[in-house]
Amino acid sequence: MASPSNPQCFPSSLFRLSQLYIIMTGAISVTGSAVLIQNQYRGVVGGNVTFYCPVDENRTLGLMYIQRGNTYVNGYYIREKTSATVWSNTRIDTKKGTMHMSNLNVSHQGDYQCYTMNSGNDLPLVRTDMHLSVTGNYSEPALTMDCCDESPPLSCLLTCVAHGGYPQAEVKWNVSQTHTLKFMNNITRDNVTKLVNTSSTARLNCSNGEMFISCSVGNLRSELLSICKPKYTSYPPWPHVIIIAVLAAGFTVVMVVTLLWWKSKKCKKGEHEDINEDEEEGISLN
Ligand SMILES: *[C@@H]1O[C@H](CO)[C@@H](O)[C@H](O)[C@H]1NC(C)=O
Ligand SMILES: *[C@@H]1O[C@H](CO)[C@@H](O)[C@H](O)[C@H]1NC(C)=O
Ligand SMILES: *[C@@H]1O[C@H](CO)[C@@H](O)[C@H](O)[C@H]1NC(C)=O
Numbered sequence: 001m002a003s004p005s006n007p008q009c010f011p012s013s014l015f016r017l018s019q020l021y022i023i024m025t026g027a028i029s030v031t032g033s034a035v036l037i038q039n040q041y042r043g044v045v046g047g048n049v050t051f052y053c054p055v056d057e058n059r060t061l062g063l064m065y066i067q068r069g070n071t072y073v074n075g076y077y078i079r080e081k082t083s084a085t086v087w088s089n090t091r092i093d094t095k096k097g098t099m100h101m102s103n104l105n106v107s108h109q110g111d112y113q114c115y116t117m118n119s120g121n122d123l124p125l126v127r128t129d130m131h132l133s134v135t136g137n138y139s140e141p142a143l144t145m146d147c148c149d150e151s152p153p154l155s156c157l158l159t160c161v162a163h164g165g166y167p168q169a170e171v172k173w174n175v176s177q178t179h180t181l182k183f184m185n186n187i188t189r190d191n192v193t194k195l196v197n198t199s200s201t202a203r204l205n206c207s208n209g210e211m212f213i214s215c216s217v218g219n220l221r222s223e224l225l226s227i228c229k230p231k232y233t234s235y236p237p238w239p240h241v242i243i244i245a246v247l248a249a250g251f252t253v254v255m256v257v258t259l260l261w262w263k264s265k266k267c268k269k270g271e272h273e274d275i276n277e278d279e280e281e282g283i284s285l286n
Helices: 010-027 239-285
Strands: 036-044 049-052 061-068 071-077 090-093 098-101 110-118 126-135 142-147 155-165 172-175 182-189 196-205 211-217 225-227
Touching (some): 049 126, 061 090, 071 090, 142 211, 142 225, 155 211, 196 211
Parallel strands (some): 036 126
Antiparallel strands (some): 049 098, 061 071, 061 110, 090 098, 142 155, 155 196, 172 211, 182 196, 211 225
């Protein structure tokens, strides 16, 4: 990377020269001044962006270079080949006056300046200020629940997680009824990529019955979950449930008793028949 203090270094010395040009042309604005153009660019982590510098296709370009502060990014100079290190994820097209930057990450955001001048040292040297902001797309928020179905307590623990986004964003809970949800948010940041994992855990009391819940991060929304379904909703369990259980138990007891009684009756009758048979045999023997 070019060191700004090294006079051998083409881009940084040119940078100072151009600064001088800006000051000079500002001072002698009567004869023509540098045109300052401002542009906003937006990129996505992993994506690309194309910066535009104003070039006149009908004239020969004398120089075009792009820097970020004192850091040389990429450039072209008609008289010499620059030995300065260029950012490997950039390439310039002097015909169109573009610089293409690929494989964006958060560290690429910032203020860039593009200097262009036509050949023959004719003024003006044009400075174009460009700002690049880079955002990271979070993964779709994943909502999971863990409900205690023992009663009491009747509550659900909900967790919502989204990964790998930028800038920092907090999880928001969307509940179908007015309900004060107690939650705790957590954010972790990768030191290198600056990408953020955002999550939230919430404990929900089921005393209000069934409800629908989802979570969002930015404009991404999780699936909608139904929680605290009726079978878990009240304590003690529904009176119907008790009645049905009692009836079912009673019915079973009656069935078993009836069956046993019927069996034993059949058994006794069978013994009786055997006796009858014996008697019949006895009779036949007689
Ligand atoms: C990021 O999200 C935007 C819209 O939300 C979409 O247009 C774009 O393709 C996404 N980019 C990546 C790299 O996933
Ligand atoms: C973010 O989440 C991803 C996926 O679970 C994980 O691989 C990564 O280590 C996490 N990063 C941080 C900083 O917590
Ligand atoms: C659930 O909420 C009700 C009223 O909103 C309250 O009386 C009850 O104590 C709460 N239960 C738990 C386990 O927090």
